[in-house]
Amino acid sequence: MLAKLAALVLAAPRRVLATATLLCVLLGAPAVTAPLDMSFLSVVDRDVPLIARYLAMNENVGLSQRTVLLLEGSDDAVQAAASRAVETLRASEHVDWVFTDPRHPAGSRVVLAALTSDPMTLAARDIARGEAAFSVVEDAVADALADSGVSIGWTGVPAQTIQDIEATLGRFMWLSPLSLLIVLALLRVVEPRLSRLALIGTPMVLAVMATLGVSALVFGNISFNEGFFGIIVCGLGADFALHLLVRLREERASAAFPEALTRTMRGAGGAIAAGAATTIGAFTVLSLAPETMPHRMGVTGAVGLLLCLGLMLTWLPAAWLLLDAEGDAPATLTVPGVAWLASRSVRRPAVVLGLTAVLLAGSLAGLGRLRYETDFNRIVNRDVPAGAVAERLQQLFGGNAAPWVVASDTLAEARVIATALAADPGIVRVEGAATVLPPGIDRLPPGLPEGVVAQLRGRDGRWLTWVYTGYAGLDTVRLAEDRRRIEAIAPDAAGYGMFIEAVVAGDHPWARWVALGILLLVVAVLLIDLRSPRWAVVALLPAVVGMTVTVGALCWLDIGFGVVHVVSVPLLLGLGVDDGLHVVHRLRDDPTLPADLATTSVGRAIVMTTATTCASFAAILLSNNPSLESMALVILIGLPMCLLASISLVPAAAAVLRLRPGPPVARNS
Numbered sequence: 001m002l003a004k005l006a007a008l009v010l011a012a013p014r015r016v017l018a019t020a021t022l023l024c025v026l027l028g029a030p031a032v033t034a035p036l037d038m039s040f041l042s043v044v045d046r047d048v049p050l051i052a053r054y055l056a057m058n059e060n061v062g063l064s065q066r067t068v069l070l071l072e073g074s075d076d077a078v079q080a081a082a083s084r085a086v087e088t089l090r091a092s093e094h095v096d097w098v099f100t101d102p103r104h105p106a107g108s109r110v111v112l113a114a115l116t117s118d119p120m121t122l123a124a125r126d127i128a129r130g131e132a133a134f135s136v137v138e139d140a141v142a143d144a145l146a147d148s149g150v151s152i153g154w155t156g157v158p159a160q161t162i163q164d165i166e167a168t169l170g171r172f173m174w175l176s177p178l179s180l181l182i183v184l185a186l187l188r189v190v191e192p193r194l195s196r197l198a199l200i201g202t203p204m205v206l207a208v209m210a211t212l213g214v215s216a217l218v219f220g221n222i223s224f225n226e227g228f229f230g231i232i233v234c235g236l237g238a239d240f241a242l243h244l245l246v247r248l249r250e251e252r253a254s255a256a257f258p259e260a261l262t263r264t265m266r267g268a269g270g271a272i273a274a275g276a277a278t279t280i281g282a283f284t285v286l287s288l289a290p291e292t293m294p295h296r297m298g299v300t301g302a303v304g305l306l307l308c309l310g311l312m313l314t315w316l317p318a319a320w321l322l323l324d325a326e327g328d329a330p331a332t333l334t335v336p337g338v339a340w341l342a343s344r345s346v347r348r349p350a351v352v353l354g355l356t357a358v359l360l361a362g363s364l365a366g367l368g369r370l371r372y373e374t375d376f377n378r379i380v381n382r383d384v385p386a387g388a389v390a391e392r393l394q395q396l397f398g399g400n401a402a403p404w405v406v407a408s409d410t411l412a413e414a415r416v417i418a419t420a421l422a423a424d425p426g427i428v429r430v431e432g433a434a435t436v437l438p439p440g441i442d443r444l445p446p447g448l449p450e451g452v453v454a455q456l457r458g459r460d461g462r463w464l465t466w467v468y469t470g471y472a473g474l475d476t477v478r479l480a481e482d483r484r485r486i487e488a489i490a491p492d493a494a495g496y497g498m499f500i501e502a503v504v505a506g507d508h509p510w511a512r513w514v515a516l517g518i519l520l521l522v523v524a525v526l527l528i529d530l531r532s533p534r535w536a537v538v539a540l541l542p543a544v545v546g547m548t549v550t551v552g553a554l555c556w557l558d559i560g561f562g563v564v565h566v567v568s569v570p571l572l573l574g575l576g577v578d579d580g581l582h583v584v585h586r587l588r589d590d591p592t593l594p595a596d597l598a599t600t601s602v603g604r605a606i607v608m609t610t611a612t613t614c615a616s617f618a619a620i621l622l623s624n625n626p627s628l629e630s631m632a633l634v635i636l637i638g639l640p641m642c643l644l645a646s647i648s649l650v651p652a653a654a655a656v657l658r659l660r661p662g663p664p665v666a667r668n669s
Helices: 002-011 013-028 049-061 075-091 124-128 133-144 157-190 194-219 224-252 257-286 292-313 315-323 338-347 349-369 386-397 411-422 450-456 476-487 496-505 510-530 533-556 565-589 595-622 626-656
Strands: 066-072 095-100 108-115 151-156 404-408 427-432 463-469
Touching: 002 013, 002 257, 002 315, 013 194, 013 292, 013 315, 049 404, 049 496, 066 075, 066 133, 066 157, 066 386, 075 095, 075 108, 075 133, 095 450, 108 133, 108 386, 108 450, 124 157, 133 151, 133 157, 151 157, 151 386, 157 194, 157 224, 157 386, 157 595, 194 224, 194 292, 194 315, 224 257, 224 292, 224 315, 224 565, 224 595, 257 292, 257 315, 257 510, 257 565, 257 595, 292 315, 338 349, 338 595, 338 626, 349 533, 349 626, 404 411, 404 476, 411 427, 411 463, 427 450, 450 463, 463 476, 476 496, 510 533, 510 565, 533 565, 533 626, 565 595, 565 626, 595 626
Parallel strands: none
Antiparallel strands: 066 108, 066 151, 095 108, 404 463, 427 463
16 A cells, blocks of 8 residues: 555655645634634533532632732731732722631731632633733732732632643743754754755644644634644654655665655555554544543544644655655764664573563562652642642631632521531631621621622522631642532532542543553554564564553652643553564565664664654653653653663564574674
8 A cells, every 4th residue: 555655656746745735724724713712621521520510619609710819927017018909909900809808817918809700711822921810910919019028929729720821831931942943953963954854844734734623623622632732743743754764865875766765655654654553543542531631632633643644654755756856865874872782682682581571570560659649739830839828828817718618598508507517627617608697687788898798699699608628738639538528518519629639630430441442452453564463562562661661660759640641651652662663664574684784774763753752852841840740751761761672672572582583693792
């Protein structure tokens, strides 16, 4: 099939180029008019019971819009600053109402404000521009209290959300260009001619554009998921192109451009297609997950990689043929160390297998330390002061910025619930309509300020009871304990803690079936492609080694696993299998070529694809975001291990299994 595809490209390169470009433009057209939903809620499964209950209460009470201002200093200075802050907040068009807590220790004041917009529904780009209501209000209060001599701290859902996004995006504003420059510098090692590098970039742009269009057709909008996967599509597309480019340079040393291109398509093209099939298959299986985030990730990843693969095997060769076929054949790429490692591996296969066994044993020993990260404050950006302010608020007031709330149809019902909650030793404070309004009164006095009314009645008219536990953090284990305690008395209670619990530590029973499905699909692809169980095992070895060592290393480093690994693990599996397949295909292409030379030939390309992919993810280590850093570590540990296993373990295993006999061992080697 690839030979026919190469013949088609050689026979009608202009038609291939025009058809592929037009197809991508047509597929990408829906993205132009599709609504953008780049908010945090765009990747949340709203049908999860805990999330659905929180969102329903949020609609009634505006939990995600309530932000808390904590002021500390001398009592006189704090009192004056609080008055000035309240005046500033009331004058802001971004604030619905303001409420000042009348109870306060000396030297501190708390001001509660309800913003006009929910930060979880805002687009990330608007937050990055400083256009979020919280950002505007925060700056206004900071200016108003600049000479007050008091400390200013913000907490609550708006502060937690906006500070995290601003800190993370602020880093990426300079990390992304840095990453791109590093990748381009590495690509220049392979191909110094800018014209050919530009040709590599064009199909990746077309693939991303078409993927966004398909996502718009399937989902009805474009979310943060699709934007993120544009980076992954570009990274893997560069890998496809690099394998073609390195093999083309090798073939041009002994053949004219048309013949070299045909050999490249037949040789490297097969391995590229098979390797891509494993990654596409992994994302396809992931798309079967019932939750929103993994489902959209799976669909977008599968479509994007399929389009990118098609363009790299059609558009790119056609462009090379039309625009860059003339000129001297470039020198063969040389990567120090690859030939030495491949040579030693085929001569000493037992040593390679023994060292691999020791490495795997050490990695498996670390699995006893495996843990799931449950603390949301250890997942978000470290430059988020809202968590520390929440703990300080707990110390001073015996309450926190994210209390639980119960809505009751009658005041009598609210009083019963408030009494029961107050009797629980794990609850430190209960307040609301039942504690403010004396018995015998069943309606609010006229003329109350809007901020006071908002503490007593919801938007639907039901009476509110606010519940404060003794915990101000965001560890989902403790949050779940508090939730169960409150639910035993008020089953319909809701709070931000339950939202965090569902997002961070939600039950994902489908995950094990998705993992098993991905593994079975990868094995099936290898068996179909290689038609040999033994060769399939050999091709799978780099992925097995890479994933085992990566998981073991993260365990030994005491790094908790989380939702982000849903993305990185299938990606690592696909890339690892891809590396092994390229070496296996090269070993099988020409049985007369010594195993070490065959491995060295394709190993050069694997080194460069590993380097470019690792460079893309290395910048994330500077993001100061633990969850993103752990995702980057999966790639930065796993991919180099897949590379080493491909160059050493694959030829060694092939020799041990007598698939490719190694050279005779020299006595004095």
